[in-house]
Amino acid sequence: KEATKKIKKAKLYVPQIDCDAKAGKIINPEFIAKCPPGCQDVKYRVYGTDIYASFSSVCGAAIHSGIIDNTGGKILVQKVAGHAGYRESFSNGVRSLSLPRWRESFLVSEGKPRKGVTYPSTLEYSSSKSTAVKPEPKKPEQDLKALKSAGTSNTSEKALEQGDTGRKVDQTSPVPTPTIQLATTTPTPTSTTTDPFTTTPKPTTTPTTTRTTTAAAAVKSRLGLQPRVRDTGIQRQEPVAAFRRPAGSPAHLAMETDLWKPGLSLFDTGFASKEDLNPKPLEATSQGNPSCKVDLSFLMDGSWSIGKRRFQLQKQFLSNVAQALGIGSAGPLMGIVQYGDDPSTEFNLKTYANPKDLRNAIEKIPQKGGLSNVGKALSFVNKNFFSDANGNRGGAPNVVVVMVDGWPTDRVEEASRLARESGINIFFVTIEAAAENEKQNVIEPNFVDKAVCRTNGFYSISVPSWFGLHKIVQPLVKRVCDTDRLVCSKTCLNSADIGFVIDGSSSVGTGNFRTVLQFVANISKEFEISDTDTRIGAVQYTYEQRLEFSFDKYSTKQDVLSAIKRISYWSGGTSTGAAISYTSEQLFTKSKPNKRKIMILITDGRSYDDVRVPAMTAHQNGVIAYSIGVAWAAQDELEAIATDPDKEHSFFVDEFDNLYQFVNPLIQNICTEFNSQPRN
Numbered sequence: 001k002e003a004t005k006k007i008k009k010a011k012l013y014v015p016q017i018d019c020d021a022k023a024g025k026i027i028n029p030e031f032i033a034k035c036p037p038g039c040q041d042v043k044y045r046v047y048g049t050d051i052y053a054s055f056s057s058v059c060g061a062a063i064h065s066g067i068i069d070n071t072g073g074k075i076l077v078q079k080v081a082g083h084a085g086y087r088e089s090f091s092n093g094v095r096s097l098s099l100p101r102w103r104e105s106f107l108v109s110e111g112k113p114r115k116g117v118t119y120p121s122t123l124e125y126s127s128s129k130s131t132a133v134k135p136e137p138k139k140p141e142q143d144l145k146a147l148k149s150a151g152t153s154n155t156s157e158k159a160l161e162q163g164d165t166g167r168k169v170d171q172t173s174p175v176p177t178p179t180i181q182l183a184t185t186t187p188t189p190t191s192t193t194t195d196p197f198t199t200t201p202k203p204t205t206t207p208t209t210t211r212t213t214t215a216a217a218a219v220k221s222r223l224g225l226q227p228r229v230r231d232t233g234i235q236r237q238e239p240v241a242a243f244r245r246p247a248g249s250p251a252h253l254a255m256e257t258d259l260w261k262p263g264l265s266l267f268d269t270g271f272a273s274k275e276d277l278n279p280k281p282l283e284a285t286s287q288g289n290p291s292c293k294v295d296l297s298f299l300m301d302g303s304w305s306i307g308k309r310r311f312q313l314q315k316q317f318l319s320n321v322a323q324a325l326g327i328g329s330a331g332p333l334m335g336i337v338q339y340g341d342d343p344s345t346e347f348n349l350k351t352y353a354n355p356k357d358l359r360n361a362i363e364k365i366p367q368k369g370g371l372s373n374v375g376k377a378l379s380f381v382n383k384n385f386f387s388d389a390n391g392n393r394g395g396a397p398n399v400v401v402v403m404v405d406g407w408p409t410d411r412v413e414e415a416s417r418l419a420r421e422s423g424i425n426i427f428f429v430t431i432e433a434a435a436e437n438e439k440q441n442v443i444e445p446n447f448v449d450k451a452v453c454r455t456n457g458f459y460s461i462s463v464p465s466w467f468g469l470h471k472i473v474q475p476l477v478k479r480v481c482d483t484d485r486l487v488c489s490k491t492c493l494n495s496a497d498i499g500f501v502i503d504g505s506s507s508v509g510t511g512n513f514r515t516v517l518q519f520v521a522n523i524s525k526e527f528e529i530s531d532t533d534t535r536i537g538a539v540q541y542t543y544e545q546r547l548e549f550s551f552d553k554y555s556t557k558q559d560v561l562s563a564i565k566r567i568s569y570w571s572g573g574t575s576t577g578a579a580i581s582y583t584s585e586q587l588f589t590k591s592k593p594n595k596r597k598i599m600i601l602i603t604d605g606r607s608y609d610d611v612r613v614p615a616m617t618a619h620q621n622g623v624i625a626y627s628i629g630v631a632w633a634a635q636d637e638l639e640a641i642a643t644d645p646d647k648e649h650s651f652f653v654d655e656f657d658n659l660y661q662f663v664n665p666l667i668q669n670i671c672t673e674f675n676s677q678p679r680n
Helices: 002-007 058-064 140-153 304-325 355-363 374-385 413-421 436-441 447-451 466-480 510-524 557-565 576-586 612-620 635-641 656-675
Strands: 030-035 051-053 073-081 089-091 094-096 104-110 182-186 191-194 201-204 209-213 295-301 333-339 344-347 398-405 424-431 460-463 496-503 535-541 545-549 596-603 623-630 650-653
Touching (some): 058 104, 089 656, 295 304, 295 374, 304 355, 304 466, 333 374, 374 398, 374 413, 413 424, 424 447, 424 466, 460 466, 510 557, 510 596, 510 656, 535 576, 576 596, 576 635, 596 656, 612 623, 612 635, 623 656
Parallel strands (some): 295 333, 295 398, 398 424, 496 535, 496 596, 596 623, 623 650
Antiparallel strands (some): 089 094, 182 209, 333 344, 535 545
């Protein structure tokens, strides 16, 4: 017996993963894992149907495919090759998104081991912090060591780059090696970054390091671009460093050195006054402008082409915008990302909550230098900036304003598309655009139109000179605060006024009427309901009509569902045409201009009056009509009520108990129509 116990097969330990775990972040090609409860959430993005892109949430994909439900459970994941396209769909309460292509895919199935396959009890993650994540908890000492190790492994030496007043031009001539060496200590604050499409923060600690700079590296070359010198009256180059004496510093500290980067303060190089070491407390939080509640990120051009003086003008512009916006906790919040060769966050949304502190912080931003890699910066913002940890409020639209000197040095179309699909509204402010003789040097012609949500000019502002930037402060503020026109933050689930028209005739009966109400509730619960998102209204009809509740009556999902449940069965005849006219007048005339007007009519029989003329009038007034017939409903009337193409907007079922089958197709059709809207 003892021998038998020893040779008994060891029980497989199944590692637990988080709801936001992505297959692409897990190195193992095939593994079994356990999903926790609560992964059926819109924030855990899923891309594809049956076969999923590798940056999808593994657990979200498992729920979408029906392997598990929202209570969690074991799943088997197999990595496969990338696909040229991923299809969107709505399944099991999860809406997956479409994607044209991705490098890697995965399949999910029941969490049963396959014969001959050994499954890991520990999953390996591709991350800059660690290569494996073990399911058992670490001791505090181990956590500390791992954190220190991760921080030091990410610290790299970075050569200074030579400035150039020419636009987007790389200097390949050698830079003389400085004869002075200066040990500088640059304190870097702890920052928080996130994986793509997730809201779970991953802390990355970069410890203070001391490094000795011995040379300035030449700026990386970019082929095909010819220098254009700024019209400043003299030929000069931006210095690699400029000494700035802080106020009140002793005169003997004013020695010259060509090792400081432009904008570097004495505090950055190890010299600090008592005031620097003991900063004054921040001002109390401001409430801000409540009519402009947006979460705003400025992408600041820090490339060498902009020059030192124009970089200062850019900072002044951002400071003026911060003042005009009315920054505050109940109004707009603002963060800044500076880009050059690589982007980095200067401060996030929750760092400053009043205009004075924000403007002081902007003034202290030093110039990065490098190229103008706008596409890389947009990808960075999409993946890292708008997270809960960085102050993203969820209910406020996400807005990015990109400042570009001339033109980008990389492609922006793909990065912009992914950002727009995440609900980010992108504005471009281009300054001193390419002249006719320079357009041959632009990598991506018409890059602005390829990047923005709409190509009608609302999302782009062109300024002929940096010295005229102050003139667009108010126009830009007005646009980013116009939340009704921020279409990128609008989705098929949060941008409609939906009016249900419910047949309460005698032929329906009390029991079936409750089934219809459940059907209405099941559709409503799939939408994001609030006074600024999707709104729900309801009309019941027989020979007469009754407004059960209007669009502005309830502003929360729970209140709407409770109101639907309380609707009492009326009983009577069937005048569907009169009900459509009544709904158009009593509900949709009070619809907001920026909302899609959607009417969903449910009936079980032929109407006593004409439905064609009222339906045509509703269509002409912009109402998108869906008709759902049960039992004795007339097919010709259903098609007349429905918006063209009527085959996609009308449904028929023989029994009330089968109404539930139309919930997913109906929502999928609403979303497909929304996503097919033109970008102009």
